[in-house]
Structure formats: C-alpha cells, structure tokens
Amino acid sequence: MNDLNQNFQNEPNKSGEDLHIGLKILSFCIPLAGAIIYFVKKDKEPVAAKSACNLALIGLGVNVALTIVRLVTQGS
Template identity: 55%
Template sequence: MNDLNQNQNVNQPQDNEDLETIMKVLSFCIPLAGAILWYINKDKAPKKSKAACHMALYGLALGVVLQILATVMGIGAASLSN
C-alpha cells in the first residue's frame, strides 16, 4: 500500500524553474496568494512552491512585526477612537 503512494508522481516531470519575480512580490504582499501558489505548485514544481511559501511567510512575519510596533508606539486603531 505504501509503494503505491510513493510511486504516484514518478512519471510526472518536475519543473525546476524558480518562481517569477512578480509572483514573489504578490506572495510577499498578499500571503494568502502565496499559500494558494504553494498549493497549486507543490507537486509539479517544488522549487516554485517553496519560493511562494517562503515569500508568504516573510510577508506574514513582517506584517506581524509592523503591527506589534504600531501597537507599542500607540498608533494603532485604539488611539484613534479618543
């Protein structure tokens, strides 16, 4: 049973090209798009899917850091309601 699962993608050629720059920027700015690109390319183009995943994670991490900084500096949405 495990042999069937392991040999499932043997006949499919894998794309070894890197993800296009515009798609990297899109994945960085919109992490959900990066997650979708990862899911679409995970089996047929592992290098592209890895790049999309990394850029989405970098964009998400930067967003969290900027949100923490904005909250600490008091320029978050709560300070605008006064």
C-alpha cells in the same frame, strides 16, 4: 516496452525553475496568495512552490512585526 512508456508518462514533470518576480512580490505582500500558489505548484514545480511558501511566511512575519510596532507606538 509499452510499460516503460506508461511509467514515464505517469511521472510528474518536475520543473527546477524558480517563481517569477511578480508572483514573488504577490506572495510576500499577500501571504494567502502565496499559500495558494504553493498548493497549486507543489507537485509540478517544487522549487517555485517552496519559494512562494517561504515568501508568504516572511511576509506574514513582517506584517506581524509591523503591527506590533504600530500598536506599541500608538500606546505611548
């Protein structure tokens, strides 16, 4: 019985909760912050970590696209 309790305590408590809206906005606007949030939360809150990672990648893509558009329009 003691082994059962030790195994239960060693398993990480995986939460199915999503990321808070403020952290979602931060992850989108500052992709580096989203990457940091991902690595901090990946073991205990995998759903929130995936959300932070996805928003960071989307934010990075939007930033690259806007930079390309700005450079193309300035060249004309």
